């Protein structure tokens with residue numbers, strides 16, 4: 759007699775997750791192998807804008823890169839990952855201090871997830887009352903987690919004073935965050951905290967470090983083109 763309530767509970771959990779996905783508030787796309795892109799939405803200057811993050815499945819658990827922008831999607835993302843892959847998120851790294859990257863850090867810390875930013879990001883988060891991580895990265899760092907290895911890289915100031923990118927050298931995946939704009943974007947977006955003088959040099963530093971990326975994940979909009987680096991450099995050169 760125990761099985762009936764269990765089945766009903768399972769259905770209601772699945773029903774919730776599918777509803778949250780199908781209403782368009784959270785989208786998960788397969789990138790390649792164990793890599794997935796999640797997209798949530800929020801409003802900027804009255805326009806509904808997408809924000810992309812990434813997660814990676816390892817045999818130890820799931821590594822998340824940035825948090826959803828939409829605060830209602832922090833838990834649904836964890837639930838969706840659990841249902842799809844039967845794995846829990848163990849770590850989350852945010853790539854600069856803006857809320858589309860750091861928004862979920864405190865929530866995830868409360869869920870027992872190890873949260874990370876650079877020291878530089880933490881100083882800005884503190885100053886600007888953004889959510890802060892539990893663990894701080896001092897300098898560019900190589901993380902080795904089970905079969906995967908990736909590097910955090912600060913290429914200089916651009917979109918924000920603290921923007922880092924994440925480079926998977928073996929897979930040639932460049933998780934670029936908001937520093938790199940989508941080929942869909944006709945401008946560099948929010949420049950409120952940008953370094954207009956350095957932006958182009960910073961992009962060149964990314965090109966120098968991250969050679970021939972197969973994938974470049976931009977912070978917003980379409981991420982399927984690898985022309986986004988060149989496209990961003992072109993726009994950054996016009997800033998000066």
Ligand SMILES: [Zn+2]
Nearest residue numbers: 856858936977
């Ligand atoms: Zn952004």
